[in-house]
Amino acid sequence: MKRGNLKWKLLAVLAALIAAGVYYYVALPAVNIHSKGFWGFLIGIVVVFLIVYSLRKKTTDVRELKSYLGFKIGAGIIGLLLVFLIVGTVLSSPIVNAKKYYNLVEQEERNFTEDIPQISFDQIPILDRDSAIILGERKMGSIVDMVSQFEVSDLYSQINYQEVPVRVSPLVYASTIKWFTNQSEGIPAYIMIDMATQDTQCVRLEEGQYIKYSLAEYFNRNIYRHLRFRYPTYIFNDLSFEVDEEGVPYWICPVKQYNIGLFGGVTIGRVVLCNAVTGETADSVSYTHLTLPTILRV
Numbered sequence: 557m558k559r560g561n562l563k564w565k566l567l568a569v570l571a572a573l574i575a576a577g578v579y580y581y582v583a584l585p586a587v588n589i590h591s592k593g594f595w596g597f598l599i600g601i602v603v604v605f606l607i608v609y610s611l612r613k614k615t616t617d618v619r620e621l622k623s624y625l626g627f628k629i630g631a632g633i634i635g636l637l638l639v640f641l642i643v644g645t646v647l648s649s650p651i652v653n654a655k656k657y658y659n660l661v662e663q664e665e666r667n668f669t670e671d672i673p674q675i676s677f678d679q680i681p682i683l684d685r686d687s688a689i690i691l692g693e694r695k696m697g698s699i700v701d702m703v704s705q706f707e708v709s710d711l712y713s714q715i716n717y718q719e720v721p722v723r724v725s726p727l728v729y730a731s732t733i734k735w736f737t738n739q740s741e742g743i744p745a746y747i748m749i750d751m752a753t754q755d756t757q758c759v760r761l762e763e764g765q766y767i768k769y770s771l772a773e774y775f776n777r778n779i780y781r782h783l784r785f786r787y788p789t790y791i792f793n794d795l796s797f798e799v800d801e802e803g804v805p806y807w808i809c810p811v812k813q814y815n816i817g818l819f820g821g822v823t824i825g826r827v828v829l830c831n832a833v834t835g836e837t838a839d840s841v842s843y844t845h846l847t848l849p850t851i852l853r854v
Contacts, residue, residue: 568608575604584784586791590814595641599634606630648817656816660823681714681721681751688712688723692747695756702727702758705734708747709771713796721751726797726805726832728772735774742766742833746797746805759803767805767832771795779807782835787811787828797832805832 585593650657692708706727714723726746729735745760769779796808813825829838
C-alpha cells in the first residue's frame with residue numbers, strides 16, 4: 557500500500573470520526589433503529605467519507621467520481637440506507653397497518669363517578685397556559701434582584717402539588733452572557749401558580765440546591781444531553797418540569813416505544829425521572845413505579 561493512499565484513508569477516517577462526534581454532541585440522535593435521526597446520522601458519516609474521497613481524487617465531477625470503486629461503495633451504502641428508511645416509513649404507516657393501529661389502545665369499561673372523584677368548587681382549575689404565562693412574566697418583573705438575570709420558561713407544566721392544581725415553570729438565563737455569569741451556581745428559583753386562585757409565587761431554592769440541569773444549559777448540563785449520555789438508546793418525548801411534595805424540582809422524561817414497524821404506533825413505554833438539582837436519574841418501566849407524587853402529563 558502506498559504511503560499516500562494510507563494517508564488519505566487515515567484522513568478520511570479521522571474526518572468522519574470528528575464530524576460524527578460533533579454531530580452527535582449537537583443533534584443528540586438516539587442510537588436506535590427506530591430513530592430517523594439515527595439513520596440521518598449514518599448517512600452523514602458516509603457523506604463525509606465521500607467528500608474526503610473526492611478531495612483525494614482532486615475532482616468534484618460526479619461523472620468522473622462514478623468511475624471510482626470507493627465512490628460507488630459509498631453511494632451504494634447511502635442508497636441502501638435511504639431505501640431502508642423509506643420502506644420502513646411506508647410499512648409503519650396507518651395505511652398499511654390500520655388494524656394494528658386500531659388495536660393499539662386497549663378498550664376497558666369503567667365507572668366515571670368512581671374513577672373521577674368530585675372536588676370542591678374552590679379547587680377547580682380555571683387558569684390556562686396562556687394566562688399563566690402572563691402572570692409568570694408579571695411576577696418575574698417584580699423581582700428586582702433576578703429580573704435582569706433570568707426569565708421564565710414557557711413550559712408551565714400542570715401538576716397537583718399538595719392536592720392543589722398548579723402550574724410550575726423554571727427560570728431560564730436571560731441571555732448567553734447571563735448564562736456565562738450565573739451557570740456555575742445554577743438557576744435559583746421556579747414559578748408556581750395556583751390554577752384556582754391565580755396566586756403566583758416565585759419559589760426560591762436554598763443556596764447550593766439550585767437547578768443545575770435544564771433546557772437553558774448549553775453543554776453537558778443541558779437536560780437532553782445529560783439524558784442522552786446516560787441513556788444513548790432512548791428516544792425521549794417532550795419533557796415536563798415538575799416538583800415533588802417538598803418542592804424539589806424534577807424533570808419527567810417519557811421514553812417513546814414503537815409498536816408498529818420501525819416508526820409507527822408510538823406510545824410511552826417507560827419514564828425516566830431526573831433530579832434537576834443533582835442530575836440523578838431513576839428509570840421506571842411504568843408510571844406507578846415513580847416516586848414523584850404527581851400526575852404525569854406526557
